[in-house]
Amino acid sequence: MTRNPFPNLYATLVGNLRKPAEVLAEQRARQLGILLRHAYENVPLYRSLWDAAGVRPDDIRSPADLPRLPMIDKECIVAAGNDAVDRNVDPASLDEMSTSGTSGRAITMRREIREMRLVRRSYLRSLFYNGARPWHRNVTMASTWLSKKKGLFIGLVAKTRHIYPKDTLDQQINTLREFKARNLMGQTGGLYLLAREILRRGETFPLKLLAPTGATLMPQMRQAMRDAFQTEPRDLYGAVELGAIAWQCKRGSYHIDADRTLVEIVDSDGNPVPSGETGQVVCTTLHGYALPLIRYRLRDVASFSNQTCECGIRFPLMNAPQGRINDFLPTPTGELVSPHYLYHIFDHVGGSPVKEWRIIQHAPDRLTYEYVPEDDFNSSALEGGMNVIRERFGAGVNVRAVKVESVPMTPNGKRTCIVSELDPNAIGGMRPWDIEAQAGMSHDLADKYGMIAK
Ligand SMILES: [Zn+2]
Numbered sequence: 443m444t445r446n447p448f449p450n451l452y453a454t455l456v457g458n459l460r461k462p463a464e465v466l467a468e469q470r471a472r473q474l475g476i477l478l479r480h481a482y483e484n485v486p487l488y489r490s491l492w493d494a495a496g497v498r499p500d501d502i503r504s505p506a507d508l509p510r511l512p513m514i515d516k517e518c519i520v521a522a523g524n525d526a527v528d529r530n531v532d533p534a535s536l537d538e539m540s541t542s543g544t545s546g547r548a549i550t551m552r553r554e555i556r557e558m559r560l561v562r563r564s565y566l567r568s569l570f571y572n573g574a575r576p577w578h579r580n581v582t583m584a585s586t587w588l589s590k591k592k593g594l595f596i597g598l599v600a601k602t603r604h605i606y607p608k609d610t611l612d613q614q615i616n617t618l619r620e621f622k623a624r625n626l627m628g629q630t631g632g633l634y635l636l637a638r639e640i641l642r643r644g645e646t647f648p649l650k651l652l653a654p655t656g657a658t659l660m661p662q663m664r665q666a667m668r669d670a671f672q673t674e675p676r677d678l679y680g681a682v683e684l685g686a687i688a689w690q691c692k693r694g695s696y697h698i699d700a701d702r703t704l705v706e707i708v709d710s711d712g713n714p715v716p717s718g719e720t721g722q723v724v725c726t727t728l729h730g731y732a733l734p735l736i737r738y739r740l741r742d743v744a745s746f747s748n749q750t751c752e753c754g755i756r757f758p759l760m761n762a763p764q765g766r767i768n769d770f771l772p773t774p775t776g777e778l779v780s781p782h783y784l785y786h787i788f789d790h791v792g793g794s795p796v797k798e799w800r801i802i803q804h805a806p807d808r809l810t811y812e813y814v815p816e817d818d819f820n821s822s823a824l825e826g827g828m829n830v831i832r833e834r835f836g837a838g839v840n841v842r843a844v845k846v847e848s849v850p851m852t853p854n855g856k857r858t859c860i861v862s863e864l865d866p867n868a869i870g871g872m873r874p875w876d877i878e879a880q881a882g883m884s885h886d887l888a889d890k891y892g893m894i895a896k
Contacts, residue, residue, distance in 0.1 A: 446476060446477075446480060446729075446731050447473070447476065448556055448560065448729060449560070449701065449729070451563065453701075454560065454563045454564065454567060454701070455563065455567050455570065458701035459567075459571075459701075459754075459755045459756060459757060460754070460755075460756060461701075461756060462756065463756065463758070466700060466701065466756070466757075467504075469701070470505060470700070470701070470704065470728065471503070471504045471505065473728045473729070474502070474504070474505060474704065474726070474728060475499070475502075475503075477726070477728055477729075477730075477731070477734060477736070478499035478502055478736070479499045479500075480528075480731055480734070481499075481734045481736055482498070482499045484528045484529055484530055485525075485526065485527065485528055485529070485734055486522075486525040486529065487514075487518075487519075487522040487525045487526045488734065488736060490525075491511075491512050491514070492511060492512070494512075495510070495511065495512050497510050497511055505704050505706075505726075508704070508706060508726070508737060509706075509708070509712055509713055509714060511736065511737050512712075512737065513708075513712050513724055513737045513738070513739045514735070514736070514737060514738055514739065515738065515739045515740075515741075516549045516683070519549055519683075519733070519735070519738075520549055526733055526734075527552060527732060527733050528731055528732050528733070528734075531554070531732055533552065535554075536552040536553060536554060536732050536733075537552065537553050537554070537555060537558050538550050538551070538552055539551045539552075539553070539682060539683075540682075549682075549683055551682060551683040551733065552732055552733045553730070553732055553733065554731070554732045557729060557730055557731065557732060560685075560702065560729055561685035561686075561702075564685055564686045564699055564702050565678065565680070565685065565686055568653070568676075568678055568686060568689035568699075569625070569627065569651070569653055571691060571692070571753075571755065572651050572653065572676045572690075572691070572692055573625075573650060573651055573692070574625045574627075574650075574651050574653075576600040576601070577600070577601060578601065578624045578625050578650070579601050579603075579621055579622055579623050579624045579625070580600065580601060580602045580603075580623070580624070580625045580626075580627070581602070581603045581604070581605060581617065581618060581621060581623040581625070581626045581627075581628075582602060582603075582604050582605075582626075582627050582628050583604070583605050583606070583607065583614075583626070583627070583628025583629050583632045583633060583636075603617060603621045603623070605617050605618070605628075607629060607631075607632040607635075611635065611636060611639040614636055615636070615639065615640065615647070618647055619647075623647075623649065624649060624650050624651075625649060625650055625651040625652075625653070626649050626651070626652050626653070626671070627651075627652075627653035627654070627655070628653075628654070628655070628656075629654070629655070629656045629657070630654040630655060630656050630657040630658075630659055630663065630677075631656070631657055633652065633654045633667060633675075634654075634663040634666060634667065636670070637663075637666040637667045637669070637670035637671060638666050638670070640670040640671075641666060641669055641670050645670075646669070646670055646671070646672050647670060647671055647672075648671065648672040648673070649671045649672065649673050650673065651673065651676060652667055652671045652673050652674075652675045652676065653675070653676050653677075653678060654667065654675050654677055654678070655677070655678040655679070655680060656680075658742075658763055658764070658765045658766070658769075658781075659675065659677045659762070660765075660781070660782075660785060660859070661782075661785055662785065664677075674694065675690075676689070676690045676691075676692075677689070677690045677696070677762070678690070679696065679742075679744075679763050680699075681725075681740060683735060683738070684703060684725050684727055684735060684738070684740075685699070685702065685703070685727070686699040686702070686703070687699060687703055687705060687723070687725060688705070688760050688763075691751060691753040691755055692753055693751055693752065693753045695747070695749065695751040695753065695759050696747070696759060696760050696761065696762060696763075697751065697755050697757040697758070697759060698757050698758050698759070698760055699757065700757040700758055701728070701757070702727065702728055702729060703725050703726065703727055703728065704725065704726040704728060705723060705724070705725055705760065706723075706724040706725075706726075706737070707719075707720070707721040707722070707723060707724070707744060707745060707746055707760075708721050708722055708724050708739075709721050709722075710722075712724070712737075715745075717745070717746040717747070717748050718745055718746065718747070718748055718761075719745055720743055720744065720745045720764065721743070721744075721745070722739060722740070722741065722742065722743060723739075723740045723742040723743070723744050723763070724737050724738065724739045724740070725738050725740065726738065740766075741766045742763050742764075742765070742766055743763070743764045743765060743766070743770070743780070744760055744761060744762075744763040744764060745760065745761045746758070746759070746760050746761070747759040747760055747761045764780055764781070764782050765780065765781045765782065769781045769860045771784075771801075771803050771809075771835075771860065771862070772806050772864070773806060773834070773835045773836055773839075774806040774807045774835070774836055774838075774839065775836060779834055779835065781859065781860050783834060784801055784831070784859070784860070787827040787828075787830040787831060788823060788826070788827045788830075790826070790830070791822075791823045791826030791827055791830075792823060793823065794816065794823075794827075795813075795815065795816050795818075795819050795820045795821075795823040795824045795827070796813040796814060796815060796816060796819075796824070797813075797814045797815065797816050798813065798814040798848065798849045799811060799812060799813040799814070799849065799859065800812050800849045800859045800860070800861060801831075801859065801860060801861070802861040802862075802863060803860075803861070803862050803863060803864060804863050804864075805863075805864065806835075806864070807835070807836075807838060807839045807840060808839070808840045809831065809835070809839070809840070809841045809842070810841075810842050810843075810844055811827075811828060811831070811841060811842065811843045811844070812844050812845075812846045812849060813843060813844070813845060813846065814845075814846060814847070814848060814849060815845060824843055825843075828841050828843055
């Protein structure tokens, strides 16, 4: 078995970020070729998928040819079991990391140690470029990112503490104060709850760096974090099975983690959408050999950016992710409404009359908007917002506003503004994202690898 190439520490932390676009593109194309040949030779899942599609690794000369390959997703990897793993490695020798499984089926990602190290380094470099240093007082809200298996250097040098979402907010705030935390990183939902509690007490806790990850950073979350921690959050957009996909630099741009991850933004057929237009995010990890993820479809919605950034990092840019497709609400006619739309329903009625809210979709034409009123609540502003929702979902849609004492959170601190109670049978047997999941794959293979909604 030949050893596959890996970037060294210098390239990961410094060199790759400064490479001109054409040098990086050439490097990515070469790396992709190596990965595709490896997957075709050694990973049964990809061989059967690509044989069925009539495509060979050599047909893919650059990332632009990727749409010729079928997409896969989490369900597909779970169903393939050991067929998704390099048949030359002993699965027992691989490091395992499970996703929480709160959104759909859980996946156990398996990596060799050096793959693991690369994922960790790419995360660390995002913190480094935002000013964090190991000898600072760093607090991590335990997440699957860094809580286990620290590198030797980090283990020896780093000043770190952990706080845990299951701790009370009191305990979490005490840890920050006692440790005199300077940088704080961790789960988006957990950090948001902490920010709200600090604000509720009428206090602030100034930090140098706040780095949330693990969920879409919605505008109200960003605002609360900025107010409580007196610094602009630097969001890291990633997934447990992929590592970092894009991260915000000091100027606030989302740089794609381009030396490690190929990002495509595609329509429902898997074809690329023009830059600036929104579509679903599909990723290929260039250095994942043990369990390759090639054209791995996340259900996230985002767009590429045509902007440039002057921060010195030359990785290309995308716009802020807009959420998961599962958070989008279907209208009775099958259109999808973005969660962002719902964050802006009061823009034209003179300020939000609600402190907190969540929307529950019982059926495509039946929604409940639960809200906690602002101190200077104004019922006509609320009604104006409800009309904005009605307009978007179409005539005859029933939107009911219900006042509540507080909006419930999930136990792990996840914020659920969007709750779907849709019965797939009520909407033609499948939800839009189930139908899209099958795009680009034959029915038999989709069935074999669990892509048919049961
Ligand atoms: Zn930048």
